[in-house]
Amino acid sequence: MPLHSSKYTVPPLNLLLVGRVARRFLSLSVFALLLSACQSVSQRQTEELSDKTLINQDLHFESLKAIESWKIAGKLGVITPEKRTSVYLNWAQNKDESDIKMTNILGVQLARVRDNKNGAELESDGKVISDSSAEGLIYQITGWFLPVSQLKYWIKALPTQNDQFDSFESGLVSSINADCINCDVWEISYDNYKQINGQWLPHKVRLSNDTLETRLNFTISKWMF
Numbered sequence: 001m002p003l004h005s006s007k008y009t010v011p012p013l014n015l016l017l018v019g020r021v022a023r024r025f026l027s028l029s030v031f032a033l034l035l036s037a038c039q040s041v042s043q044r045q046t047e048e049l050s051d052k053t054l055i056n057q058d059l060h061f062e063s064l065k066a067i068e069s070w071k072i073a074g075k076l077g078v079i080t081p082e083k084r085t086s087v088y089l090n091w092a093q094n095k096d097e098s099d100i101k102m103t104n105i106l107g108v109q110l111a112r113v114r115d116n117k118n119g120a121e122l123e124s125d126g127k128v129i130s131d132s133s134a135e136g137l138i139y140q141i142t143g144w145f146l147p148v149s150q151l152k153y154w155i156k157a158l159p160t161q162n163d164q165f166d167s168f169e170s171g172l173v174s175s176i177n178a179d180c181i182n183c184d185v186w187e188i189s190y191d192n193y194k195q196i197n198g199q200w201l202p203h204k205v206r207l208s209n210d211t212l213e214t215r216l217n218f219t220i221s222k223w224m225f
Contacts, residue, residue: 049200067156071093074221075088078214157193162179185209
């Protein structure tokens with residue numbers, strides 16, 4: 001009985017090249033579509049301030065008040081007559097509970113402050129100390145005046161009850177002159193607003209206090225809420 005053998009025919013070289021090019025083109029097209037989708041989501045979540053931006057200030061303040069739980073990541077620069085210092089900052093706020101972590105450029109934790117209605121504690125260099133307020137603890141360890149109890153509002157560009165403030169033409173707050181108990185005459189200015197998930201929030205916050213000879217510069221890289 002004759003034997004029948006099957007023989008594989010190699011496609012011509014030009015067909016192989018066409019197939020490879022087509023597959024590569026398809027892969028690049030899919031990647032481009034995915035990248036475009038990611039950029040669209042990013043643009044919806046973060047929007048830059050433009051000259052045409054106008055807000056209803058009363059509604060804006062109400063929406064800021066409603067954000068009681070938030071997180072920021074960024075950098076804090078502290079300027080005093082004695083020296084200039086900067087740390088990386090991660091601040092989580094949940095209503096009246098604050099959790100502030102300060103690290104160096106290598107990510108090593110320098111200090112962690114937890115504050116709530118029952119008091120505050122600071123962890124640094126393996127030791128934990130307690131006080132009635134976060135402000136007192138931070139001053140003990142660093143010598144910095146950091147108005148934590150008010151910053152949970154000011155960092156969002158939200159004036160407290162008696163604060164005086166000025167606004168940009170958009171209606172967003174440009175500066176605040178503090179007027180509250182134990183506020184020590186802080187002046188706060190704002191810049192680099194971006195819209196995060198529908199909410200306009202500042203990404204540069206500067207506090208100055210001539211009496212205390214202190215400047216605090218917050219550069220916020222990320223808002224989460």
